[in-house]
Amino acid sequence: MPTIAAVAAAAGVSKTTVSHVLSGKRPVSPATRRTVLNVIDELGFQPNSLAQALRSRRTGTVAVLVPDVTNPFYPALARGLQRSLLAQDYLLLLADVGIGDRAVHAFLADAVQRRVDGIVIAALAVTAEDLRTVARARISVVSVGVRLPIDGSDVVSSDDEAVAFDATTYLVNRGHRRIANIGGQPGTPPALGRAKGYRAALEHAGLDLPDGMQVVGDWTRDGGERAMRRILEHATRPTAVFCANDLMAIGAMDAVIAAGLRVPQDVALVGVDDIEAASLVRPALTTMRIPADEIGQVAGSLLLERIGADTAPIGRSIRVSHELVVRDST
């Protein structure tokens, strides 16, 4: 591959000048500019981004950590993120943390070593220890789902307590009195808020938290199915279940139907996210819609502002709104 030195030699100018026709950071006479451009074209010169990044301290890369790319919520988020970031020529380094035996910690260390300009961490449990190296490297961080233990990091999320409160209250208003909950994996970000919102709604309605009716899944369809089976083992069934995401709600539906019961007549089901599958499954799933694409886009904007900023990070918190989508499972 030709280097900037080769271009300079062929064009009869200095490397400095070639660099400046490339970057536009200093005026270059139209004539030399043209000559250089021609040579670049002839030689097929492609500037080495590594060398550029090493000097200029900007890699044009943002790392994205998601727990599971096969949960459609995250591709949608990634798409929104790319939309924001592409405008500034950033590329996405994607890490599906759920795969292999690499932990969040290993991916973060890798991102730091690669000197990415920013990191987006979606719905993942991260310790203060994990974030120490990130903070030391002064890499901008935006988290999705919950605030991270790093000074002034931005967060964009749905109001998880309100999401769960509103979904559960909707079930209460439909006349349900025995409402179960399939929660997210303990320790992962939106799990806690959604569990709290569920309990708050029951309390607000003057209902007891039914015994053994709050179980946790792992955010997957299989996990939701297993959780629902455990709920159905109890002598008295719930008449409705609030599931902390759609994938688990779909798994719960599998279990209800497999048990010979009907949705919603025997057990009503509500999910969260509104992934496409929610509208495809039969009965179609009632769910609390969270705009994944918008979250990604907002996360991207926040990150860009941080990367560009010379002031200390502020620690903003952006809430996206949720919306009940009523279908046939309730």
Added chain:
Amino acid sequence: MPTIAAVAAAAGVSKTTVSHVLSGKRPVSPATRRTVLNVIDELGFQPNSLAQALRSRRTGTVAVLVPDVTNPFYPALARGLQRSLLAQDYLLLLADVGIGDRAVHAFLADAVQRRVDGIVIAALAVTAEDLRTVARARISVVSVGVRLPIDGSDVVSSDDEAVAFDATTYLVNRGHRRIANIGGQPGTPPALGRAKGYRAALEHAGLDLPDGMQVVGDWTRDGGERAMRRILEHATRPTAVFCANDLMAIGAMDAVIAAGLRVPQDVALVGVDDIEAASLVRPALTTMRIPADEIGQVAGSLLLERIGADTAPIGRSIRVSHELVVRDST
């Protein structure tokens, strides 16, 4: 951030030695080794990957270009790919080419400038011109779906003609005589092979290609719905439709149902891929299963062999097998 020079100074050794305790490429006495490791830990030293890559000419990065991350086929593929590549510490630079106005060309140029070690191109139309800079940079390329016009590039794919032939023949064997086809976007890789297989099956069965019954979509649900509407405008309806992927088949199902017709009684539908939605939609979709995860994993293995190889690339072609999954739409 501390550098290798800082570590060397603090440990009282040369940068060379620090580099070698890091890489293990040369024996270091246990005592100095320990000292250096301690200093690294104390200072929180994180080697700068950019500098390493600039010297060693290995970035540990693989670019993946996909047409649409929100089509679940591609996240599954990306997951398989990451599984292969993570074993060798490669990270994925993901480009959702369908988004924004950046063409394949721009992403490839970017990948070349970043000196990625390999590129995986999935189901995307790429010109020889686009690949020239990639070839010049001697970057390993593996394509998914169709062989690319680049010397000796590997390809992993399903046998698209056979996929379509088998799916269409299955419809023929079920007694259908008027079978339509919703094809993929012309020019995108698997579209041609699947259209050919469809026609070959009709011919093999001694059936005419029905007039106006072969239309093209754009691989999306919306595109499938529009295509189906056009098919239904004809005076004589088909009794079955072979759709080149599941997303379009689901869109076609939307259109059939919206027209007040029944699946499969009035119109039978077959898709390709077996994304999760195929089993969720009602009636559940009969489809030709393509193992996306396996394709990704194989693509990763091929790429690793290429990156490691010092011989000229061979141009291998790996076929993954397909399998009919009969559900309720036929």
Added chain:
DNA sequence: CTGAAAGCGCTTACAG
């Protein structure tokens, strides 16, 4: 409007 030179932070022959 242009260039010489230092330096970003590493690795790797070369030498001992």
Added chain:
DNA sequence: CTGAAAGCGCTTACAG
């Protein structure tokens, strides 16, 4: 077992 020095390919003060 260890080190001095060159160099990967750029950018950017500094100088004119």
